[in-house]
Amino acid sequence: MKELLSAYFDDELVSEKRTAVSEHLAGCDECSSELAGFERLSDMARDLDTPIPPPQMWSQLEKQLEEEQLAQKVQLTNRSARLYFPVQRLVALAASLLVAVGVGWFAYSTWIGHDGHNGFTAEMGHYLEEFHRDPAAAQQFLLAKYEGQAVDAQLAVSLVGYRPAVADGMPDGYSVDSTYVMTMPCCTCVQCVCTRSDGSTIAIFEHDDEEAKEWFGDRPEMSANCNGKQCMLVELDDRIAASWKHDKRHFTVVGLRDVAELTNLVAWFDDRKRIITQ
Numbered sequence: 001m002k003e004l005l006s007a008y009f010d011d012e013l014v015s016e017k018r019t020a021v022s023e024h025l026a027g028c029d030e031c032s033s034e035l036a037g038f039e040r041l042s043d044m045a046r047d048l049d050t051p052i053p054p055p056q057m058w059s060q061l062e063k064q065l066e067e068e069q070l071a072q073k074v075q076l077t078n079r080s081a082r083l084y085f086p087v088q089r090l091v092a093l094a095a096s097l098l099v100a101v102g103v104g105w106f107a108y109s110t111w112i113g114h115d116g117h118n119g120f121t122a123e124m125g126h127y128l129e130e131f132h133r134d135p136a137a138a139q140q141f142l143l144a145k146y147e148g149q150a151v152d153a154q155l156a157v158s159l160v161g162y163r164p165a166v167a168d169g170m171p172d173g174y175s176v177d178s179t180y181v182m183t184m185p186c187c188t189c190v191q192c193v194c195t196r197s198d199g200s201t202i203a204i205f206e207h208d209d210e211e212a213k214e215w216f217g218d219r220p221e222m223s224a225n226c227n228g229k230q231c232m233l234v235e236l237d238d239r240i241a242a243s244w245k246h247d248k249r250h251f252t253v254v255g256l257r258d259v260a261e262l263t264n265l266v267a268w269f270d271d272r273k274r275i276i277t278q
Contacts (some may be wrong), residue, residue, distance in 0.1 A: 121214050121215075131201075151181055162196060179193075215243060216232070
């Protein structure tokens with residue numbers, strides 16, 4: 001039923017399916033919780049500017065349409081498919097043998113990389129869930145999973161090849177507790193753990209990887225315009241996590257209270273960049 005929740009929330013289901021989903025929700029806490037997440041994200045979106053469509057949206061839609069058309073063509077050729085699929089299996093077997101002897105190394109390494117990224121998504125999911133309960137425990141989990149080196153933010157450039165934005169300071173009300181250079185399947189990133197004046201914690205990741213989906217998994221997402229920047233947000237109980245592009249890299253921040261705090265951070269880093277480049 002999970003795949004129908006979005007259409008159910010948007011009132012796009014026919015009456016029979018809508019009734020079936022309603023009956024399912026009455027007895028399924030997991031789906032009810034996910035639907036509530038859609039409702040909370042929708043409430044947050046009402047206070048935001050009109051989202052900017054992602055630049056890759058049209059190419060993704062075109063690709064999906066092409067795949068659906070191809071699937072329909074396969075269904076319309078059942079008899080020829082029965083004759084063709086055994087040949088496909090022989091080709092697949094030959095390809096497997098090539099991989100085994102190293103000739104198909106590129107395809108094999110791509111598969112391994114994809115599997116590693118799936119593991120990264122699952123581990124980040126655990127980190128996100130743990131962070132709002134116990135940021136220190138979440139940090140220890142992350143350091144146990146990935147190679148992390150504690151560094152001074154000013155010296156991280158020798159390890160990552162660029163000067164982290166956090167090296168130029170944080171807004172009033174935030175102090176930097178620790179900075180790490182972490183080697184992850186997606187990229188090598190700079191993580192900065194910061195404390196607010198009230199003692200609560202946020203974590204800021206600066207990285208080259210552009211795919212926020214790997215960081216947030218299959219959680220309900222929303223796109224928001226914050227200080228002129230397109231941001232991707234997910235809800236984590238009473239906190240949010242967000243990702244946006246900053247200069248040539250991306251920021252992912254965990255532990256944000258609300259969209260207002262996110263907008264303030266986006267504006268701060270943009271202003272610091274303008275001051276430094278003047």
